[in-house]
Amino acid sequence: MAEFPKKITDDPYGAAILIRRLVVEQGLGYWRQYLAAFALMGVVAAASAGATYVLGQVINQAYVNKNVAGIATLSGVTVLLLFVKGIGTYGHTVILSKISNAILAYNQRQLFAKLMNESVGFFSERHSSEFLARMTAGAKSITDLLNMLINAIGRDFLVLVAMIAVMVSQDPILSLIGLVAVPPAMLMLRKLVKRIKGLAHTQFTGTASIMETMQESLQGIRTVKAFTLEGAMQKRIDGNIAAVERNANKMARVSNRSNPLMEMLGGFAVAGCLMYAGYSVVALNATPGAFFSFMTAFLMATEPAKRLARLNIDLNSQLVGARMLLEVIDSPATEKADDDKPALKLSDARIEFKDVSFAYRTDEPVLNRMSFVAEPGKMTALVGPSGGGKSTVLALLLRFYEVKDGAVLIDDQPISDVSRRSLRHQIGYVGQDVYMFRDNIRANIAFGKENATEEEIVEAAKAACAHDFIMAFPLGYDTPVGEHGTQLSGGQRQRIAVARALLRNAPIILLDEATAALDSESEKQVQEAIEHLCQNRTTIVIAHRLHTIMHADAILVVEGGEIVERGRHEELLRRGGRYASFFRLQQRDTGYLAEISAAE
Structure with a gap:
């Protein structure tokens, strides 16, 4: 033709x-x-x-x-x-x-x-x-x-x-x-x-x-x-x-x-x-x-x-x-506005992944029919090798991506049926790479809550163990953080991020290796701040350093997009499976480093 x-x-x-x-x-x-x-x-x-x-x-x-x-x-x-x-x-x-x-x-x-x-x-x-x-x-x-x-x-x-x-x-x-x-x-x-x-x-x-x-x-x-x-x-x-x-x-x-x-x-x-x-x-x-x-x-x-x-x-x-x-x-929006959907209504903040499968690219699955429950008010830890799909779990919870198969539910409500804004308002997120906006410390904490008062900002900073180092600066809360927070140390940035999440006062907390890049002293300070953050909140934490999640209520070992083990710390050690292998390996490395430090 x-x-x-x-x-x-x-x-x-x-x-x-x-x-x-x-x-x-x-x-x-x-x-x-x-x-x-x-x-x-x-x-x-x-x-x-x-x-x-x-x-x-x-x-x-x-x-x-x-x-x-x-x-x-x-x-x-x-x-x-x-x-x-x-x-x-x-x-x-x-x-x-x-x-x-x-x-x-x-x-x-x-x-x-x-x-x-x-x-x-x-x-x-x-x-x-x-x-x-x-x-x-x-x-x-x-x-x-x-x-x-x-x-x-x-x-x-x-x-x-x-x-x-x-x-x-x-x-x-x-x-x-x-x-x-x-x-x-x-x-x-x-x-x-x-x-x-x-x-x-x-x-x-x-x-x-x-x-x-x-x-x-x-x-x-x-x-x-x-x-x-x-x-x-x-x-x-x-x-x-x-x-x-x-x-x-x-x-x-x-x-x-x-x-x-x-x-x-x-x-x-x-x-x-x-x-x-x-x-x-x-x-x-x-x-x-x-x-x-x-x-x-x-x-x-x-x-x-x-x-x-x-x-x-x-x-x-x-x-x-x-x-x-x-x-x-x-071009059509890839994250279309859905404020017309009903808002997420929380009672217990119980999170459930039900047969969830997901892939960023076709024929390259990241999650394979994953199912688990994060109980209300308790800490659920995800551990395992890199690339196993742990961070994808948090990304799906925040609806950065949409689930391909299965469902993610909060209090039996599929999160795909509620508005993103209402979902994200109920979540406090702290990642490994904390993003600081080019502003002062006060503004970076205040991003956690719209129209936050000075008293609320200070209380959040105190609970995050950040108030003392902030007040040590000549300008206090008015101290500029620089582009991407380069004028602050890694531990200081993390504690400001925790303060930001505390100010949000969300019932669900997501932590993505929040202490992985810190030294021991900074890690201790951030860990103390995180304990304040997670009290009586449903928490899912991705941990690289296993000693930071030893007291978690449930530990899930994720490999190849599947949960291969689950239980508490002592229970998983007694089984002698993948978790026990990871833990012994880290303990050996930590002991070796401790011996070097003592010799020096």
Whole structure:
């Protein structure tokens, strides 16, 4: 079957469709402001044309009529017209800038709101710098595109029409000569548009790569320094920058390729006008004022004419950035809002995994029909080798991912049937890698509860054994934590995370190896804070160091996505199975390290 020709509406991000969408969805809401800007642009065009016409009359008063008073009067009129032009230019520029700023802010908010509705899995497949590039370059491309359209219609087109009116009023034949450059220029510009699209897309992705390397190098500066990777990172970013530079140079050559030909064609038009106008003045007794007025209008019309001729090229270069932003905003949310679902209602906070299977990738199962119960108000510990599926259990409880088979229930309510917000409000989470926001200590604790009072923050810090070290800082709770909390030690960050969870006062606590990366002294302090946190709460803890969960009410040994052993510490040791093997291995390593410390 023969294929039908591709329609312009087949691509939702095609130039015509996208421009129409941006005008209707984002520009139309500011039609009153745009109307005011158009009116001022009309004033600018009229003042420019008036000044051009008056200049011709000044020439006639000087060289034909020899009228000094007339010259003085017309000079005053010229000053007034140019002043009006300046006021109009200022007015429409300020109005368009305010509209652009509002649209820029709107799109940045839209993108951030969309990203907040994406799942954890969505971000695991992408680099954060990609979204920074889309937010900055993409949002700006939309405002630049709309400004181009408005300026093309309001400023350039109106000025061009006004200047053509002056030219025609002075000499219609000269006006026709001046337009000979238009058809060949338009034909040539059409061929450049397709090339510009590809180069603009490459430029966008290249800029994102630079941001990616910069972000990774700065965030991982300790690793970069420790492994002397400065040269490798410099080489990587040099390559990215060089690629962007080459593409930018290529884009500059292609986008400006039209200029020499347009200038040459314009030169032919100007030469033709000069020859005909000179002949008219010398042989046909035309007034020099008409000649001067015509040539001034013609020269003033060339710049807006060139901008209008290049409009298609400039629009297509901006459309790439606009498309990059809208593709993310338009894509279906991977974590759709479900606030319309009923809220989770807790009575005992009993957690049950019932035949749960899950895989991040097809044919690579992580959990295999896992079933267990975390009893209310008690601690359930998950232990076992890395990659067994322990952290996935917590991720499914928080609904970072959705269960493929089976069900996760809290007080016999499937968590998939309740809203995520209500579920997560009932959970306090402390992970191994604590994330600190770039703010002070008070704010980082206060994230645990909206509108938390100072007394509540301090009480939570005291219960988390964090108050003393916080008050040891000169600024106390106002102490900045730095990016990712780099101004605090690992133990201090963990205790602030525990304080954050305590402030939330949630009936369910999830701990993901919260002491695994700490030294013995810090571990003891954090462990004491965790004991406060877990009192009378349903707790699921992932433990690498088995001595930290010896008093857990239930210990589950997880391997290959299945629970291979379960019981209390003493019971599992008596069985002599996998748990006993892990425990003896850790005890041997701990004893060996203790002997080394004693010898030293």
